[in-house]
Amino acid sequence: MRIASVPAGLPFLDEIAARWEERRGPGGFGDGMILVPGRRAARALVEAFLRRLDGRAALLPRIVAIGDVDEDEVTSFGAAAPDLPPAVEPERRLAVLAMLVLRAGDAFAATPTVDQAWPLARALAELMDEAERAGVDLRAALPDAADPRFAAHWAKTLEFLRIVTEAWPLWLDEQGMMNPVARSVALLHAQAAAWRASPPGEPVWAVGFADGFDDVCAVLGAVAAAPLGQVVLPGVDFALAEEVWDALPDTHPQAGVRRVLAALGVAREEVARWGHEDVALRARGRLVSDMMLPAGALDAWGRERTPFGLEGLARLDAPDQQQEAAAIAMILRDGLSRAGRRVALVTPDRALARRVATELLRYGVVADDSAGEPLALTPPAVFLRLLAEAVARDFAPVALLALLKHPLAGLGMTPGNCRASARRLERMALRGPAPPPGLAGIRAALAAKADAGDRPEAETADRPDQPEALPVFLDRLDAALRPVMVKGSASLPDLLTGLVRAAEALAATDTRTGAERLWSGAEGHALSRLMAGLIVHTAILPEQERDQLPAFLLSVFAGRMVFGQKVLRGREGEAVNPRVAILGVLEARLHAADLVVLGGLNEGIWPPATDPGPWLSRPMRRRAGLPSPERMIGASAHDFTAALLSAPEVVLSAPARREGAP
Incomplete structure (x- = not known):
């Protein structure tokens, strides 16, 4: 097996790029494949190759994030693709799990609302994903997990978890689908088996893995066993005493690397060492190794007197x-x-x-x-939440002004003119005692001030922007908000569709459509995919009042990140x-x-x-x-x-x- 390690004090990906060029030659960059832990690592490795090339033209090797291995990768070396059902869409899975949580409402002191059921559904999905990565069958493991000595509420929790041991697997079988992580794990095992049976004839490297479950370790083992394979681990600590290495706790920084080597059946002394650190970083590495010693090995501090390595x-x-x-x-x-x-x-x-x-x-x-960046904090997501909040609060002054003063608000005008009109509306109707609820209440407040002899301030107050006459501005606002003004309860797809249409109408300017402004860029694309998935898959959930939308959106956006x-x-x-x-x-x-x-x-x-x-x-x-x-x-x-x-x-x-x- 070919296993190597790059010291933590060296730029890892730059060392990989240099070694790849050294082994393949200046013209052989494009041959072979490099497996990395994730997509961001793949982007960083591309940048390392570009730094190495320094303006030279070359074809890069295939750089594949291990979570992106699909049937095409499995069949690329002559193996048959596994016959696997498709993966269930993330929003569909959460919607069905939320429905099952609501049906199990007797497990709670009070029946949860949809916005409360959604994070519970996400926690159930995370439990299943974790179990599938670890190779644990929850249907066999959970019934015996509660020791009789434990508190009675744990037994009740396990009764609730029949959602993931019985109801959810039955639903998957009926639909002919798989959990996404279960499918990914099966594909990785199939890829490992394909490479074991027919080793690739081109170079395959796996780099940057500091930990891994059975599926990842199976692929790493197949790569290391291939004639042109190479596994490169980051920063194996060769200074740790053998008795300390063999008993590392899960909290130690080398515990994941030790698990990988144990899964590969490779002793630490068999790992090749690539590259040489400078003296200062080598001394710092020894300091870091010592300060991370587990409690049972702290007596090592008194055995050797080495420099502290605090330089830098x-x-x-x-x-x-x-x-x-x-x-x-x-x-x-x-x-x-x-x-x-x-x-x-x-x-x-x-x-x-x-x-x-x-x-x-x-x-x-x-x-x-x-x-x-958290999706909930991106401008289009904030705009949707402000719109939902304004509708739920029946256009109370603070909620309405927060919406109208958002940079994405346009109402068919320039953004500056829209904000100027909002400021005029604030001065003329929304300061002081709050008007009656709804846009009709705001119109009534304006009419009452007009009858009392109040007149709009001079146009110079908002220069260089040009505020619109308030009756016309309110007509624009009324027309834009009409899709979301649902009376009574409605299905979540209808509420979300109305919310999206109203948001697009509000975001439109005199030169661009609302869709162009809302759904552009990485954050816009991520939000549009999410909203489309919710509109398609939430019809199975109970009907909701429109004032439930802010809490539901907050639950849906929680924990989601936008990359790019x-x-x-x-x-x-x-x-x-x-x-x-x-x-x-x-x-x-x-x-x-x-x-x-x-x-x-x-x-x-x-x-x-x-x-x-x-x-x-x-x-x-x-x-x-x-x-x-x-x-x-x-x-x-x-x-x-x-x-x-x-x-x-x-x-x-x-x-x-x-x-x-x-």
Whole structure:
């Protein structure tokens, strides 16, 4: 087997690109395939190859995210594609699970509403996905998971989980479908079997895997056994004593790598070492290895006296989150002032990432947050939520003005004229005592002020924008909102269709349609796919009143992230600076920079708080054969140590207060 490791102190993907060129030759870039953990790693590897080519023309190898392996990949080496049912669509699965949750309402103190059932359905789906990755059959494991000594409510929980052990599998069989993760696992095992039976005749590498379940390890084993195969792991710690390595807890940063090597049947000393770190990073690596020792091995600190390896490390203590963001922005800006240097902020705290990006704009630096953005915070999603909130509150002044002053609001005019008209409406009808509910109440309030002799302010109040006469503006608003003004209860597809049509009418300007403005870009495409899926698949859920829409949208958007390059512009027209990056921990594993700031180093952020989930306690998960929640801490520790060794200069940052508390 061909297994190698790149030290954590070297730029991992740049080393992969260099080794690939070394083995294939300058003209052989395009032969073969490289497997990576995910799509973002695939994009980063393409960038590493481009840096290596430095303007030369070449065909790159196929770079495949392991989760994207499909029937075409399985058949590409002569194996028969597995006869698998199609995967159920994500929104359809959540809608059906939400329906099953509502039908099991007697399991709760009060019957949940649709917006409460949706996150429960998502938690059920996550439980099934986790079990399928771990190779656990919930139908066999869950009935015996509750020990009689446990509290009685756990037994009641297991009764509720018959949704995933009985009702859901029966539904899948009736529809002839599979869970997405179950299908992905089956395809990966089929790919591994195909390569075992007929090894590929071209180079196949698997790089960057720091952990993996049985399906991933099966593919890695098939790659390592192929004549031209190569598995490259990130940052295997060869300095750990053998007795410590053999007993690593799940919370250790090397626990995932050890699991992979154990699954491959490879001893640590058999792993080849690629590349050489400089002296400073080697000393820092030893320090990191020592400080991450498990409790049972802390006596090793007294055995050897080695240099601490603190060169290049700095610490930032900020009083609060805002000052932390401002200080990090200054550090990154100072790093950019030196020619050719690349700088990065690495943090799992999305709020800190947004603050730093905003602070960088003060220096004319536009940074793209490649770790993604919560869908709920993107402009089109916020616009939909504001529209739903305004309708639910019967156009109360605050809700209506928040909608009309959103940048996407246009009502067939220029956005500036729309906002100017909204400001005039605010001055003339919405300040002071609230008018009666609905648009009719606003018209009545305007009429009453006109009868009292009040007159609109001069046009100069809104220059250079031109506000429209308020009766005409309200007519426009009334026409745009008509699709969503449903009386009584209606099906969710009807409510959502009306919401989308009203949003498109509100977003239209004098030069562009509302659909063009709402659904463009990565966030628009993600939102349009989601809304289309909901409209198609939520008809099975009970009818709802329109005032339920805000809570339902909030539940649907929760936890969804939007990825993809965005063309951002600063206040002075600058494009995204290619030398500054704001990264989540997954991206940071494979990213290289000259200066890295590790931000938000607080408990609950680094590492994340462990949560066994709403359904099973830790002992129940152990009896069922599911992975321990502490495995997440080990993955977070690996990310942290990799980032700590990813650059010559590293700044560790933590605010003294978070969200107002110490």
